[in-house]
Amino acid sequence: MHYEAAEGLARESLRKLQTERLRRTITTCLRSSFYGSRLGALGLGPDDFSSPDDIEKLPFTTKDDLRGNYPYGFLCQPMDQYVRLHASSGTTGTPTAIFYTQSDIDSWAGLVARCMYAVGLRKGDVFQNMSGYGLFTGGLGIHYGSERLGCLTVPAGAGNSKRQLKLLRDFHVAGIHIIPSYALHFASFLKNEGVDPRSLDWRIALIGAEPHTEEVRQRIQDLLGIKAYNSYGLTEMNGPGVAFECEEQAGMHLWEDAYIAEIIDSETGEHVAEGQVGELVMTTLCRDGMPLLRYRTRDLTRFIPGMCACGRTHVRIDRITGRADDMLIIKGCNIYPMQIEQALMSVPEVAQNYVIELFKEGEMDQLRVKVEIKDEYFVEDMRALTALQKKIAGRLRDEILVTPRVELVQHDSIPKGEGKAVRVVDLRGKE
Ligand code: AMP
Ligand code: ZN
Numbered sequence: 001m002h003y004e005a006a007e008g009l010a011r012e013s014l015r016k017l018q019t020e021r022l023r024r025t026i027t028t029c030l031r032s033s034f035y036g037s038r039l040g041a042l043g044l045g046p047d048d049f050s051s052p053d054d055i056e057k058l059p060f061t062t063k064d065d066l067r068g069n070y071p072y073g074f075l076c077q078p079m080d081q082y083v084r085l086h087a088s089s090g091t092t093g094t095p096t097a098i099f100y101t102q103s104d105i106d107s108w109a110g111l112v113a114r115c116m117y118a119v120g121l122r123k124g125d126v127f128q129n130m131s132g133y134g135l136f137t138g139g140l141g142i143h144y145g146s147e148r149l150g151c152l153t154v155p156a157g158a159g160n161s162k163r164q165l166k167l168l169r170d171f172h173v174a175g176i177h178i179i180p181s182y183a184l185h186f187a188s189f190l191k192n193e194g195v196d197p198r199s200l201d202w203r204i205a206l207i208g209a210e211p212h213t214e215e216v217r218q219r220i221q222d223l224l225g226i227k228a229y230n231s232y233g234l235t236e237m238n239g240p241g242v243a244f245e246c247e248e249q250a251g252m253h254l255w256e257d258a259y260i261a262e263i264i265d266s267e268t269g270e271h272v273a274e275g276q277v278g279e280l281v282m283t284t285l286c287r288d289g290m291p292l293l294r295y296r297t298r299d300l301t302r303f304i305p306g307m308c309a310c311g312r313t314h315v316r317i318d319r320i321t322g323r324a325d326d327m328l329i330i331k332g333c334n335i336y337p338m339q340i341e342q343a344l345m346s347v348p349e350v351a352q353n354y355v356i357e358l359f360k361e362g363e364m365d366q367l368r369v370k371v372e373i374k375d376e377y378f379v380e381d382m383r384a385l386t387a388l389q390k391k392i393a394g395r396l397r398d399e400i401l402v403t404p405r406v407e408l409v410q411h412d413s414i415p416k417g418e419g420k421a422v423r424v425v426d427l428r429g430k431e
Helices: 011-029 033-042 052-057 063-068 102-118 137-149 161-170 180-193 214-224 337-345 382-400
Strands: 082-087 097-101 126-129 152-154 175-178 204-208 227-234 239-245 252-254 259-264 278-284 295-301 328-330 333-335 350-361 364-373 405-410 424-426
Touching (some): 011 033, 011 052, 011 278, 052 259, 082 102, 082 137, 102 239, 126 137, 126 161, 161 180, 180 214, 180 350, 204 214, 204 239, 214 227, 214 337, 227 252, 328 350, 328 364, 333 337, 337 364, 337 382
Parallel strands (some): 126 152, 126 175, 204 227, 350 424
Antiparallel strands (some): 082 097, 259 278, 278 295, 328 333, 350 364
């Protein structure tokens, strides 16, 4: 059962639809000052695109292009056609703003509704959005999709766990949207309050917006007693609703009637071989206000070969394994923060939160990992703690080939904001 027939379109029909929509998108793009001059210089117009594969004729669009033409250089419609803007969290540098027309908001809500339906939410379910609102798309983006599906939507926002719990109970909430780091934090809150998560009516959590491992998903499912589904999106491509797991939990369907997705080698810009990991590049097909062509997401993933058992025909992407730009190089070893998380989460004594710190010792870059330890293991016995520290350092060494300093800290002692967790802190030159 699908929310929309488009989810099960035969591949050939899907490609035909993509071609039509790509041509229309090119026509729209020509109206913006950025693409108008870029496509103009290359002499490209809609007639140059007779299959989705022709997309390779286009140059990439990067975050720097967005920044360089901030705020209005990508707009394709008269100013009075826009009804909303969002901005990406911009953990680095100036933010990028994305502008939406009413029809963009409508098609985005449809995509999110489709995702929520795919994980088993239905009209009549009560849905609590526990992610931050404001410029962050995880608030209003999920909110509008939930209303579109017909759910009674509780715009709880992030934080204030006591109030979240009251809302969950009072309104018999069936589904929540929550970022993974907050989900783990909320689980320990429930434990401290003596609340059995299985006494709540919730069944389903949508988790996304920040990278997390399969181990973290399993933990969330075990600790909260619900099914957790991975949700992928980015502001530049609307926000949430770009790619989403179905009930199979076997990769995220990327909605190909709304986007053309490619996976490239970040160095060469060429497509990687089938099933290989590379940088996800995306083109919007349903956006009138601010379409983007071949946008480089910097997110690393791969297409999962084969069809999904759910019957949806849209391609699946694998869990995001990192960013093309978050690779750490310590003592000559390439390290992804996700590898560190994976190793930490395999240690039962480790609680939810951790921070990776980079610092300099003499000329050498060093790595320090501060790890929260579950209360029951945070004992007075120095020998036990030292042994645990060694065990964690060894586990990390096996995974990343470098032995980091490991600092054990008490549960809930690492400061936590309401937004995305900050996992890597660069202290080089600052200590
Ligand atoms: P923003 O536009 O500020 O919401 O940030 C979007 C970025 O968050 C993406 O480019 C990804 O790097 C990350 N992100 C979003 N959803 C996921 C997810 N499900 N798994 C891993 N990373 C994600
Ligand atoms: Zn599926």
